[in-house]
Amino acid sequence: MELWYTEKQTEHFGITAKIKQTHHTEQTDFQKLDMIETEEFGNMLVLDGMVMTTEKDEFVYHEMVAHVPLFTHPNPKNVLVVGGGDGGVIREILKHPSVEKATLVEIDGKVIEYSKKYLPTIAGALNDPRVDVQVDDGFMHIAKSVNEYDVIMVDSTEPVGPAVKLFEKGFYEGISKALKDDGIFVAQTDNPWFHSELITKVFKDVQEIFPITRLYTANIPTYPSGLWTFTIASKKHDPLEVEDSRFHDLETKYYTKELHKACFALPKFVSDLVK
Template structure:
């Protein structure tokens, strides 16, 4: 008997993956958590039947949500990750030798436990002594920690359920206050094909709070449309004009991110430019 996992990416678009085995399935206080062994993408994490990550394409997302900002800020020492319980973002952050502390705030303990068991390739960074894992609400954490972090990464799920508040103006203002004087943040901000109004709203909101606002993109095959965006809000540094340390980037041992990708990620197609504040 064939077993397939299907995700309704929109009301009119569905993606399907053939499944060898369901490795884990349970319901946490926040969401349904499942780990699937798929034929095409290997082990895959889903939350509420939505693909979060998988072993085949995860490196694109995790490298782009971390290294663009970490190579824009000249000396990031303290980094906060909100969400991203699979650990992929933390894995990339700890590659940077100058990092002194990484605080990873994930609301769902089950996601962390599942990542440690089924995704050691992603969660390996949790073992780094610079990493502190906090099981708590990320919105509350940023409100309670003002002026602490050089960089904040919002590695959230889609803007439904427990993640809705991570896309609000109030939250972005709290992020601004939680950053140091020259800090910056990066958030995943969905697909311009299917979430154009959300991108308009986020970039306009961030533009009203931060001196520098930039939208950039990457290709993540299992996310809706394959074209995925990230939004950066920076108090001082512009990722489009920063002088990149080529030797430092080469030492990161990345599969997608590079100095060339850093620069070209901000080259937006005309239909995407139309979503930005005038």
């Protein structure tokens, strides 16, 4: 007998993975959480039926969320991650020696708990002394923060359930206030094959707030379509104008200084979404 997990990414399309075992399943206060072990991608975190991260391909997402803004900012010291309870973005942030404090605000403490247990290579850095882990509402945390952060990263699920308000213009306005005068913000903004309208809406909203707004992409096999977008916005620093001297060596598997600028070269059907 074989057991397979299928994520229905649209009404008519999905991806499927053969399962070795289910480690844990629970309806938390916010979402359905499943931690499963797959044959192809190792341990996999699933929230509300959507793949959040896997041991095999997690490095792509986490490196691209973290390193593009952190190399764009000349001296990032205080960094905030909204969501991201699996800890992968935090792990990548701490590779930058200038970072003095990394705050993680995750609404669902169960994500943190079970990521530490079943995804230790991803969540291991959450115990670092530079990290402040807060189980709290990221939307409200942003609303209470003023001129505090150098970089803010929104590592959310897709816009369903508790993450819906993290895709609203008011949230981006709050982020602008929470950032310092030369601050940078980045968010995952889904895929152009199935959610093109979301990319267009978010980019338009962010562009009305920040003077520099750009879209970049990465290849993530277990995310819908495999082609994933990120929207980065800055008050001052352009990610396409980073001087070579600013890059320093990092241990990465996907991100490189050459890719830093190359990832902004978009397929035409994607660039058309944000013209």
